[in-house]
Amino acid sequence: MTDLLQVDRLRVEYASGRGSVRAVDDISFTIGKGEIFGLAGESGCGKSTTAFAVARLLRPPARIAGGSVKLDGTELTGLSDAQFDRIRWSRMSIVLQSAMNNLNPVMKIGDQLADSILAHQPMTMKEAYGEAKRLLELVDLPYDRLGSFPHELSGGMRQRVVIAMALALNPSLVIMDEPTTALDVVVQRGIIRKIVQLQQKFGFSILFITHDLPLMLEMCGRIGIMYAGKLVETADRDSLLRHPKHPYTQGLLNSFPSLTGPKSKLIGIPGHPPDLITPPPGCKFHPRCSHVLPVCSRIVPELRLHGRQDVSCHLYTEEGIGHEQASAASEQSQQSI
Numbered sequence: 001m002t003d004l005l006q007v008d009r010l011r012v013e014y015a016s017g018r019g020s021v022r023a024v025d026d027i028s029f030t031i032g033k034g035e036i037f038g039l040a041g042e043s044g045c046g047k048s049t050t051a052f053a054v055a056r057l058l059r060p061p062a063r064i065a066g067g068s069v070k071l072d073g074t075e076l077t078g079l080s081d082a083q084f085d086r087i088r089w090s091r092m093s094i095v096l097q098s099a100m101n102n103l104n105p106v107m108k109i110g111d112q113l114a115d116s117i118l119a120h121q122p123m124t125m126k127e128a129y130g131e132a133k134r135l136l137e138l139v140d141l142p143y144d145r146l147g148s149f150p151h152e153l154s155g156g157m158r159q160r161v162v163i164a165m166a167l168a169l170n171p172s173l174v175i176m177d178e179p180t181t182a183l184d185v186v187v188q189r190g191i192i193r194k195i196v197q198l199q200q201k202f203g204f205s206i207l208f209i210t211h212d213l214p215l216m217l218e219m220c221g222r223i224g225i226m227y228a229g230k231l232v233e234t235a236d237r238d239s240l241l242r243h244p245k246h247p248y249t250q251g252l253l254n255s256f257p258s259l260t261g262p263k264s265k266l267i268g269i270p271g272h273p274p275d276l277i278t279p280p281p282g283c284k285f286h287p288r289c290s291h292v293l294p295v296c297s298r299i300v301p302e303l304r305l306h307g308r309q310d311v312s313c314h315l316y317t318e319e320g321i322g323h324e325q326a327s328a329a330s331e332q333s334q335q336s337i
């Protein structure tokens, strides 16, 4: 699969009175053309900061401290705001959890959609309205809703409008950060089904972020697991489900009910994520890890290909205990998933 997005050694820091918060710490991943890639991990691990860095939505005190973000070969981190504005919406768009509340309350839906189309495409107002109607129908809203104000729509309908706006200019990448979290479960499911249908129809790629790991596993072809600003494992969905390699991934999967297998006891991960201003040395997960080795508190493990997935863990490095015990750990965890 050809890469659409290439994130290489990205680092993002927030300046704070106590020091720098290393929210995204040297992470690398790619998203293929037409691929749905998910980022998962506990609250505060840096998922949204990564998405905002890619979409260039970070504001002070946040700053990109290093690394590269390329979209279809174009380096984004060095572009001026004006250059990036041409890319935003036309090649990359973003749907946020709160977006449905950010629609202009005193403007009709049709005017808002037409305005966002006209901001990037030379058309007459009549043509833009025609486009707005097509977009509403894409997300299964009747076109007479063009004349409604946001408060006349339910939360689910407003989020569909936001998704329609994100697709208006046919982008190649859509970033979705908790796009349905604020909605009730039934409405969520309907919107997710619609997103997947549209993705299959138009072939755009998605960077998908949610707390809902079962939903992520259902929707994403490949998933990156983040812990304390680091990417600790990247794998295709099946490998991740069948053979999670990093002890953190294993713990995360054990914290959610199984999608398909028999019922088993849910086990949380003991302890808490570290303070990102003074994280522990070596692997940041080592104070919580049940497979911890002496090397883990000394050396940061690199993310390396192991079997079908990339994993950053000393269970799979030469400094660590080697593959046999790692496989045993993976199998042991698998039995309980």
Ligand SMILES: Nc1ncnc2c1ncn2[C@@H]1O[C@H](COP(=O)(O)OP(=O)(O)OP(=O)(O)O)[C@@H](O)[C@H]1O
Pocket: 014, 015, 016, 021, 023, 041, 042, 043, 044, 045, 046, 047, 048, 049, 050, 061, 211, 276
């Ligand atoms: N303005 C800020 N100043 C200082 N630190 C911040 C700021 N915003 C976020 N952070 C820190 O950056 C880290 C990453 O936050 P981020 O919101 O990206 O995580 P997340 O994985 O998306 O969390 P959630 O799932 O809760 O949205 C957190 O530890 C957070 O405390």
